[in-house]
Structure formats: structure tokens, C-alpha cells
Amino acid sequence: MKSITSIITICCILIVAGISNAQTLSPKIVFKENPQTHNMHLTSDGQFLYTCNGGKSELGQISKYNPDGSKIASYKMDLDMRSIMYNPSDKKLYVNTFGQKLYRINDLVTGDFTEVADFSDRNEQCAAALSANGKLIYFMEFGELYVYALKTGKLKTTLSGLKTSDEASIGGTVVAVNKKNIFTWNAGEQAVYIYDLKGKFQKSVKLSHGDYGFSLSFANGLLWVSEDGDYEQGMWYGYEVK
Numbered sequence: 001m002k003s004i005t006s007i008i009t010i011c012c013i014l015i016v017a018g019i020s021n022a023q024t025l026s027p028k029i030v031f032k033e034n035p036q037t038h039n040m041h042l043t044s045d046g047q048f049l050y051t052c053n054g055g056k057s058e059l060g061q062i063s064k065y066n067p068d069g070s071k072i073a074s075y076k077m078d079l080d081m082r083s084i085m086y087n088p089s090d091k092k093l094y095v096n097t098f099g100q101k102l103y104r105i106n107d108l109v110t111g112d113f114t115e116v117a118d119f120s121d122r123n124e125q126c127a128a129a130l131s132a133n134g135k136l137i138y139f140m141e142f143g144e145l146y147v148y149a150l151k152t153g154k155l156k157t158t159l160s161g162l163k164t165s166d167e168a169s170i171g172g173t174v175v176a177v178n179k180k181n182i183f184t185w186n187a188g189e190q191a192v193y194i195y196d197l198k199g200k201f202q203k204s205v206k207l208s209h210g211d212y213g214f215s216l217s218f219a220n221g222l223l224w225v226s227e228d229g230d231y232e233q234g235m236w237y238g239y240e241v242k
Helices: 002-020
Strands: 023-025 029-033 038-044 049-054 061-065 071-076 081-087 092-097 101-107 112-118 136-141 144-149 155-159 181-186 191-196 201-207 217-219 222-227 234-239
Touching (some): 038 217, 038 234, 049 081, 201 234
Parallel strands (some): 038 081
Antiparallel strands (some): 038 049, 049 061, 081 092, 191 201, 222 234
16 A cells, blocks of 8 residues: 555656646737737737637627737627637638637628537537637547537547646636647646647646636647736737747
8 A cells, every 4th residue: 555655646746747847938929908808819810810808798809910919900799709710711710609609700890700500518618729721620628628520510539638627717628729739728837738639748838927718829820828807908928839
């Protein structure tokens, strides 16, 4: 019994050490945002940055920024959003909402959108992410990653045992994806976990700023998180992850 206890203790020490010894990143880009509600999520069309807020559909808005974070405009969008995504296949913005309905944004200026899919079997707080080619959509639920075909809405695969949080508010229902990697995090520890697209763990990094659990995003070659303003001014931080 003593030897088993010792092994468990050593394993726990190694896990903690792995997190504490992770590289700490400083942001490459920082900008302020007052979203009226929460600094929820971010994407890019390859040129401009777009953020969505979340919390109250009647205050819903999408904001457009230059790559350096200088603001262009905000657009009213009557949705309670959890994530915003750009689909390169049709060059449209998409958002998923509280309750997990997916909408295509037809016109930012007029606020016109169309419901295109219902993923309500997933946790209502999921901040979904599109694959780099726009063919797959990813949903994180506390370490279980569900990957669907966007076109058909059918489940393609499930990846289990990914590191994250057991609470939605500190990262348990958010995932970010690029061409090579899956990113998860524990916002309470500001620790990001990096996997290949098959779910094999690569490494972890720590972030110097940003701790809003829903905000983990990948855009313009940077990993983004926010410091939520909670109905006041918040911050966005973009990190280069190598």
C-alpha cells in the first residue's frame, strides 16, 4: 500500500511540475473592447478580426477590427452567442449560441442571419470551433471532444481524455483549432494544452494575461483569449504559439 501511495504522489508531483514548468507566453497583440455584455469569442476572415459578445440576445453584437485591434464598427445581432467562426468554403461568418444552434451571418450591417444546424444534444454552453477548411465543427465537453461534419451535422469522431477544466466558466466547454493543432485550456490556471488533430498531446504553455473561459480562439495565426469586462471594458490578447 505504501509503494502504491508513493507512486501516486510522484505522478501528481510530475503533473503539477509539467504545468508549472510550461513556457509562459506574452501577448503579441492587445486591444480593448467594450462588448456591452461579455468578451466572448473571436475569429478572422484572414484580413479582419471579428468578435462576438454573449449573455443577452437583446444586446447581441458582432464587432469588426483591423488586425492590430483598432476598431472599425459594431453590428447589432439579436443572438446570445458563445462562439464566432469564419468558414473559408463560403466566405461567411457563423456563430453558435447558448443552446447550441448554429447560424450563418448573411449580412452584418442589417443583422440578418439564418439557422443552419441544431446541435442541442451538446452542452448548452459550448463555444464551438470550425476546422481550418470549414468542413468540421468541434464541441468540447469537459475533456470529451465531439467532431461533426458541418454539411451533414453527423458525428464523425469523439476524442477522449483531453485536458481542460470541469467548469464551463473556466474553459470546460471551449476548443480552438487550426490546420495542425487542437487547443484546450484551464482558464483558472491560464494553462493551454496543445494536441495534434488526432488528439495526441504535444505540450502545454501558460499565458501571462487573459482568463475568460469561453474566449479561447485561433485567428490570424495567433491564439486569443480575453479578460472579460463583464458589462464593462474588457481586453483581448493574441499569442504566438510555436
